[in-house]
Each structure stands twice: as C-alpha cells, then as structure tokens.
Amino acid sequence: MTDFIFLLIKxxxxxxxxxxxxxxxxxxxxxxxxxxxxxxxxxxxxPWGSLQSFGDMAKLLSKEDVVPERADKAVxxxxxxxxxxxxxxxMALIPFGPLNVDIFGHKVDLVIANFDAxxxxxxxxxxxxxxxxxxxxxxxxxxxxxxxxxxxGANMVSYEIAMGLALVGIFLMADSVNxxxxxxxxxxxFWNWYFIPQIVAFVIFFxxxxxxxxxxxxxxxxxxxxxxxxxxxxxxxxxxxxxxxGEYVNMVVMSAVIATLFFGGWRAPFTALxxxxxxxxxxxxxxxxxxxxxxxxxxxxRYRYNQLMDIGWKIFLPLAIANLAVTAxxxxxxxx
Amino acid sequence: MTPVLVLSAVLFATxxxxxxxxxxxxxxxxxxxxxxxxxxxxLVAFSRLYQPELMTGQxxxxxxxxxxxxxxxxxxxxxxxxxRRYGSTDVDRVRLLRE
Amino acid sequence: xxxxxxxxIFASLAVLGALGVITRxxxxxxxxxxxxxxxxxxAVFLLTQAYFLAVIQVLVYAGAILVLFxxxxxxxxxxxxxxxxxxxxxxxWAVLVLAPILLAEIVVVVAGATWTSVGAGITPDAIAAQGxxxxxxxxxxFNEMLLPFEMASLILLVGMVGAIVLAKKEDGASMAxxxxxxxxxxxxxxxxxEV
Numbered sequence: 001m002t003d004f005i006f007l008l009i010k011x012x013x014x015x016x017x018x019x020x021x022x023x024x025x026x027x028x029x030x031x032x033x034x035x036x037x038x039x040x041x042x043x044x045x046x047p048w049g050s051l052q053s054f055g056d057m058a059k060l061l062s063k064e065d066v067v068p069e070r071a072d073k074a075v076x077x078x079x080x081x082x083x084x085x086x087x088x089x090x091m092a093l094i095p096f097g098p099l100n101v102d103i104f105g106h107k108v109d110l111v112i113a114n115f116d117a118x119x120x121x122x123x124x125x126x127x128x129x130x131x132x133x134x135x136x137x138x139x140x141x142x143x144x145x146x147x148x149x150x151x152x153g154a155n156m157v158s159y160e161i162a163m164g165l166a167l168v169g170i171f172l173m174a175d176s177v178n179x180x181x182x183x184x185x186x187x188x189x190f191w192n193w194y195f196i197p198q199i200v201a202f203v204i205f206f207x208x209x210x211x212x213x214x215x216x217x218x219x220x221x222x223x224x225x226x227x228x229x230x231x232x233x234x235x236x237x238x239x240x241x242x243x244x245x246g247e248y249v250n251m252v253v254m255s256a257v258i259a260t261l262f263f264g265g266w267r268a269p270f271t272a273l274x275x276x277x278x279x280x281x282x283x284x285x286x287x288x289x290x291x292x293x294x295x296x297x298x299x300x301x302r303y304r305y306n307q308l309m310d311i312g313w314k315i316f317l318p319l320a321i322a323n324l325a326v327t328a329x330x331x332x333x334x335x336x
Numbered sequence: 337m338t339p340v341l342v343l344s345a346v347l348f349a350t351x352x353x354x355x356x357x358x359x360x361x362x363x364x365x366x367x368x369x370x371x372x373x374x375x376x377x378x379l380v381a382f383s384r385l386y387q388p389e390l391m392t393g394q395x396x397x398x399x400x401x402x403x404x405x406x407x408x409x410x411x412x413x414x415x416x417x418x419x420r421r422y423g424s425t426d427v428d429r430v431r432l433l434r435e
Numbered sequence: 436x437x438x439x440x441x442x443x444i445f446a447s448l449a450v451l452g453a454l455g456v457i458t459r460x461x462x463x464x465x466x467x468x469x470x471x472x473x474x475x476x477x478a479v480f481l482l483t484q485a486y487f488l489a490v491i492q493v494l495v496y497a498g499a500i501l502v503l504f505x506x507x508x509x510x511x512x513x514x515x516x517x518x519x520x521x522x523x524x525x526x527x528w529a530v531l532v533l534a535p536i537l538l539a540e541i542v543v544v545v546a547g548a549t550w551t552s553v554g555a556g557i558t559p560d561a562i563a564a565q566g567x568x569x570x571x572x573x574x575x576x577f578n579e580m581l582l583p584f585e586m587a588s589l590i591l592l593v594g595m596v597g598a599i600v601l602a603k604k605e606d607g608a609s610m611a612x613x614x615x616x617x618x619x620x621x622x623x624x625x626x627x628x629e630v
Contacts, residue, residue: 072461075463075464075467078467115486116486116487116567116568116569117487120487120490120491120569123498124490124493124494124497125493126498127497127498127502128497128498130498130502131467131502131505134502134505135463135467135505138505146509149509150509153502153505153506154506157499157502160498176567177569338545338546339442340442340479340483342542342545342546343449343450343479345538345541345542345545346450346538346542347450347453347476349534349535349538350450350453350454351457352534352537353530353534354456356529356533356534357527357530358457360462362462362508363462363465365504366456366504367456367457369469369496370456370457370469370472373472373473373476373492373496376476376492377476377479377480380485384483384484384485391572391575392575392580394485394487394488395572395575395580395583396583397485397488398487398488398491398572398576399580399583399587401492401495401496402495402587402588402591403587403590404495404496404500405500405591406590406591406593406594406598407594408500409503409594409595409597409598410597410598410601412504412507412598413597413598413599413600413601414601415511416507416510417601417602419511
C-alpha cells in the first residue's frame with residue numbers, strides 16, 4: 001500500500017512539474033524572443049508581463065471551438081492528445097534520484113518506472129507521437145495541413161534513426177539500456193558525464209531532438225511562410241492550445257532525457273555538491289536545455305525541406321554510424 | 337500461458353477474416369500484419385513455456401518483426417504500382433498476370 | 436491476480452481493435468485502430484516479461500511500419516475506399532463459416548493440450564538476476580542466433596531494393612538511357628512510347 005502511495009506522489013510530482021512549467025516556459029520564450037530581437041516582449045499583464053501566459057490561456061479557453069465541416073471529426077479531436085500523452089509517459093522513465101532511498105523508513109526508488117529497456121522505450125514512445133501530427137494534418141481536410149503532416153512524419157521518422165544510433169554509443173558505454181544504470185555510469189564529477197566521450201553523439205542527438213520537437217530551425221511542419229501553420233492550420237481555441245501545450249511538454253521531456261543521457265541526470269557536477277537534492281539538479285539541467293532550444297529557435301532561420309532531409313540522411317546518419325563503430329572498438333579494447 | 341495462446345488464435349482468425357473478405361489491397365496488407373503479430377505472440381508464449389531461460393522464441397519474434405518491416409515495404413510498393421496501373425487498389429480488378 | 440485482470444483488459448482491447456481494423460471502411464481509422472491494437476499487444480508482451488520485444492513492437496511496428504502505411508494511404512485517392520465498402524460477395528459467406536471454425540479448432544487445441552509448463556517459475560527477479568531481459572536477449576541474439584540475424588539483415592536489404600525498384604515512377608529503361616547518354620528528351624520518348 002505504501003508503495004502505491006509513493007508511486008502516486010511521484011507521479012503527481014512529475015506531472016505537476018511538467019504541466020506547471022509550461023505557462024512559465026511560454027512566458028520566458030516570449031521574453032527571450034523579445035530580448036533576442038531587441039524588443040521588450042509582453043509587458044501589460046502583471047508585473048513585467050508575467051501573467052501573459054495565464055491571460056492567453058483564459059483567451060484560448062473562452063474561444064469558440066471550431067471543427068471544420070469536412071474534417072474527419074473523431075481523428076481531428078483525438079490528434080492533439082496523441083501528441084502529448086507519450087511525452088508524459090516518457091517522464092515516468094526518467095530517474096530523479098538514486099534507487100532504494102530511505103524515506104520515512106521506506107525503501108523508495110526515486111523513479112516512477114525503473115524499466116529494463118527504458119531508453120529504447122523513450123524512442124518507441126517518441127515514434128508514437130508522430131501520429132498526432134500526421135493524423136492532425138490528414139483529418140483537417142486541408143492541403144496545407146496535409147503537407148505539414150506529411151513533412152513532419154518524414155522528418156521525425158528520418159531523424160529518429162540518427163537519434164537511435166547516437167543513443168547506442170551511450171548504451172555501449174553504460175553497458176545498459178536502463179536510465180537509472182546510465183545515470184549510475186556517470187557517477188562522480190562532471191568530467192565523468194557522457195557528453196565528453198560521446199560529444200559526437202551528443203551533437204547529433206541534440207540537433208535531431210530539435211527536429212523531433214518541430215522547433216525552428218527545423219519546423220518545416222509548421223513553416224508559417226509556406227504552409228500557414230501546417231498541421232495546426234484548422235485548429236483553433238483550446239484544441240490549438242493543446243498542440244502548443246504538447247510542444248512545451250515534449251520540450252521539457254526531451255531536455256530531461258538529454259540531461260539524463262549525457263549530463264549525469266540528477267547528479268551534481270561535483271561530488272562536493274551532492275547535498276543539494278538530485279531533483280533540483282535535474283530541473284536545473286532541464287531549464288538549461290530549454291534555454292538552449294529557445295536561443296536556437298530565435299537565432300537561426302528555418303532550413304528548406306530538402307536541406308533538412310540532407311542533414312538527416314547524408315550527414316547525421318553516417319556520422320552516427322561512424323561514432324558507433326569507434327565507440328564499439330574503444331569500449332571493447334578498454335574492457336579486455 | 338494458455339490465455340496468451342488463445343489471444344493469439346483470436347487475432348490470427350481476425351486477420352484471416354480480413355484477408356479473405358476485404359477488397360481493398362491496403363486492408364489486406366494490414367490484416368496480414370495482424371496475423372504476423374499473432375504469430376509473434378505465439379512464439380513468445382511458447383518460448384516462455386518451454387525455454388524460459390534461452391529466449392529463443394523472443395529472438396525469433398524480433399526476426400519476425402524485422403521481416404514484417406521489409407514485407408510491408410515491398411507490399412506497399414506493389415500496391416502503389418497497382419494503383420498507378422489500374423487507378424484503384426481493388427484487388428478484384430487485378431486479374432491479369434501480364435501487362 | 437492483478438496481472439490476470441490487466442491481461443484480460445489488454446487482450447480484449449487488442450481483439451476489439453483488430454475487429455475494428457477489419458470492419459472499418461475508412462482506412463485511416465483502420466490504421467489508428469491498428470496502432471491501438473499493436474500497443475495493446477505490446478502490453479501483453481510486457482505481461483509475459485518480454486520487455487525488449489514490447490518496446491520493439493511499439494518502436495518498429497507501431498512507430499515505423501504503420502507510418503509507412505499512413506504515407507501510402509495519403510498518396511492514394513481516399514474517395515475510392517468508400518466505394519470498396521462491400522465485402523467479396525461469395526467469399527464473405529464462406530469466410531463467415533470457415534473463420535469461426537478455424538478459431539474454434541485452434542482454441543480447442545490450445546485449451547485441450549496439457550502444457551508441461553517450465554516457465555511458471557520465471558519471475559522478473561529471476562530475469563533481473565541474469566542481467567535483465569535485454570542483456571539475456573542480446574546474448575542469445577548475437578551468439579547462437581547470429582546467422583539468422585545476418586540473414587534477416589540481408590532480407591531487409593533485398594526488401595529495401597525491391598521496394599525502391601517497384602515504387603519508382605520512372606521506367607527503368609528510360610532511366611538507364613538518360614544516365615548513359617544524358618539525353619532527357621530521348622528518355623522521355625521511351626516513356627511515352629511505352630505508355
């Protein structure tokens with residue numbers, strides 16, 4: 001019974017963090033966008049415009065919910081949920097502390113699901129999220145939407161391959177595909193973290209993750225200048241809000257995964273700083289990567305679609321395979 | 337493991353029903369995928385029954401999934417070719433074995 | 436007990452999804468239901484402690500193969516699918532009789548057999564003691580199953596080449612002509628002549 005209660009607490013905590021961060025992330029994104037473009041960003045709602053996201057939310061909730069007449073209504077309504085539910089599921093796999101911690105006399109694992117094949121499960125759930133966008137594009141019965149959905153599908157499937165191959169290097173070094181054991185493999189000070197030996201994999205994974213999240217410079221699915229708003233063209237009100245929400249939740253999850261795989265997860269950069277709880281370190285790292293995503297989004301222009309495919313298939317895929325081969329040789333030599 | 341085998345049987349029969357009754361080539365292929373999945377379930381169940389420590393059945397199921405991928409690719413390419421030639425994916429129209 | 440309840444839930448959802456797939460006339464709805472079915476089958480894999488297989492099921496089947504289906508469906512004319520609503524006339528009745536008979540036969544064989552169950556004692560802990568499902572599976576896959584593994588990769592290569600050759604719009608002869616001579620017009624003439 002206590003196990004169940006602890007499970008519930010952990011679940012509520014993660015969901016609260018994931019959902020609770022979104023309004024603030026949107027606010028910071030707008031403020032930073034203003035900063036990068038020499039503007040001030042939102043200022044009216046609340047001090048320094050800090051209530052802007054809540055105002056937006058109230059607006060979206062009170063707007064009329066328009067479902068196009070010729071749309072496939074069931075799929076149209078289902079699609080936004082397919083996008084963000086897998087994101088929440090990935091959160092369950094991410095450890096935010098060591099296993100078997102003593103809390104009030106109970107042994108508790110500070111991870112919701114210590115799943116044996118966790119890191120591959122993350123890839124699997126990511127591949128499910130594709131359907132949210134592809135079917136949103138199809139169900140809208142609109143040429144721009146369909147093009148956006150198809151582009152996004154091709155984009156995500158292509159970059160998933162490079163991402164997966166980049167991950168295999170990590171698996172070889174950690175000798176495991178379990179997130180908790182990958183974090184354990186990075187114990188010690190920050191020079192034990194995997195981003196140093198696996199810098200190639202990190203670069204591939206990070207850039208591919210931008211493509212996977214459909215953010216600039218890879219947001220060919222949305223591509224305002226070409227496709228109006230891509231798969232979201234026909235969505236309005238809170239259904240559009242769900243897409244926006246899903247995008248930010250997925251950003252939090254992707255940052256947490258990158259922090260776990262390459263930057264020691266919940267571990268402190270120096271063992272001397274271990275007295276600060278792991279959860280805070282993890283959130284700090286997540287915020288750092290979210291900042292990187294925003295920085296890149298507001299700095300770089302969008303790639304053309306064929307350039308995007310070229311980068312994925314002709315640069316990242318061979319590079320990831322080369323990285324995998326080199327890592328395999330080195331790991332096998334060191335282990336002998 | 338018997339319930340898993342029954343589930344596999346039900347899925348296989350469902351897929352077979354789809355293959356034999358539908359006229360749309362894509363639904364045919366989709367039904368074949370359901371049948372292959374039932375086969376994989378069977379492999380896993382029997383592996384757990386007889387050789388739980390070796391996992392040979394699970395390895396074969398992985399092979400099955402890999403082969404299913406290439407089967408789907410070739411099948412879909414065939415459907416595309418049929419669609420270009422006949423303007424339809426109705427399998428009843430595809431009767432000639434020549435061009 | 437909890438596992439039995441979960442199995443019944445996931446198994447019935449998988450069967451319902453599969454029934455939906457073969458009865459829908461809207462192929463996109465069918466595909467979504469197929470994704471649903473495969474995810475539920477993956478959950479059944481989880482309940483039989485085939486963790487890696489469950490993940491591969493979602494990653495490859497639901498994630499990759501069905502995206503391929505979705506792409507092809509979107510290339511084709513969707514209006515036509517609604518005209519294909521009726522089932523095969525004569526085959527339908529034969530199938531309605533024969534498929535339940537097949538099902539009954541399999542169920543009778545499965546339920547009637549006495550399995551010498553060796554695997555009942557395998558718990559998650561026992562697998563974890565050997566280093567986890569993924570490790571044991573990998574060792575099996577890359578030692579005694581190495582030859583089938585390589586053959587599977589060969590089949591995938593053949594499948595890939597075959598799919599590209601079949602789906603390529605351009606005619607092979609005209610492509611070769613253009614590649615050798617660099618003459619676009621002559622190649623086009625070959626295409627038109629064949630049409």
